[in-house]
Amino acid sequence: MTVSVRPMTPDDAPAVARMAGELSAHEGVAAPPFDADSVRRWGFGPDRRFDGVVAEFGERVVGYALYHDGFHVGRGTPGLMLMDLYADPTVRRRGVGRALMAAVAEAARRRGGTWVVWQVHPENVEGLAFYRALGARRYRAADFELEVGD
Numbered sequence: 001m002t003v004s005v006r007p008m009t010p011d012d013a014p015a016v017a018r019m020a021g022e023l024s025a026h027e028g029v030a031a032p033p034f035d036a037d038s039v040r041r042w043g044f045g046p047d048r049r050f051d052g053v054v055a056e057f058g059e060r061v062v063g064y065a066l067y068h069d070g071f072h073v074g075r076g077t078p079g080l081m082l083m084d085l086y087a088d089p090t091v092r093r094r095g096v097g098r099a100l101m102a103a104v105a106e107a108a109r110r111r112g113g114t115w116v117v118w119q120v121h122p123e124n125v126e127g128l129a130f131y132r133a134l135g136a137r138r139y140r141a142a143d144f145e146l147e148v149g150d
Contacts, residue, residue: 001058003095005103008052008064013039015061016052023086027121050083053103055096063087065100067107072115080108082118085127097130119143 013036021031042049055063070081087096120127
């Protein structure tokens with residue numbers, strides 16, 4: 001069976017939300033308040049905040065990547081901020097992650113971008129190894145978060 005990647009559709013919202021919860025569990029953190037309605041609201045329509053692709057293995061959605069536009073002042077170029085990348089454990093090491101990352105990189109190029117950046121939970125050992133195997137480099141920055149309300 002081969003992996004195929006396609007743009008996410010509103011019909012994929014339940015699967016994407018479920019896998020987002022699985023990603024959180026894999027990282028040992030609480031499930032996010034990110035349900036199918038959130039995917040539809042923020043991934044489609046007039047208030048869209050992110051785009052996504054899904055991976056299919058046969059007829060089953062087995063992975064996803066969510067990303068949004070960014071701009072790197074130091075490079076003077078646009079690019080993409082990868083929010084999430086996930087492959088179902090039953091299909092890992094079968095090219096799903098690589099296919100998703102290739103689709104995200106292509107989306108960046110189509111938008112005139114020259115880079116993709118992301119964060120990895122420090123205890124996601126599999127993810128860290130995967131990104132190193134892709135040839136990605138650690139980006140030297142400190143992570144901060146400022147909550148500004150609902």
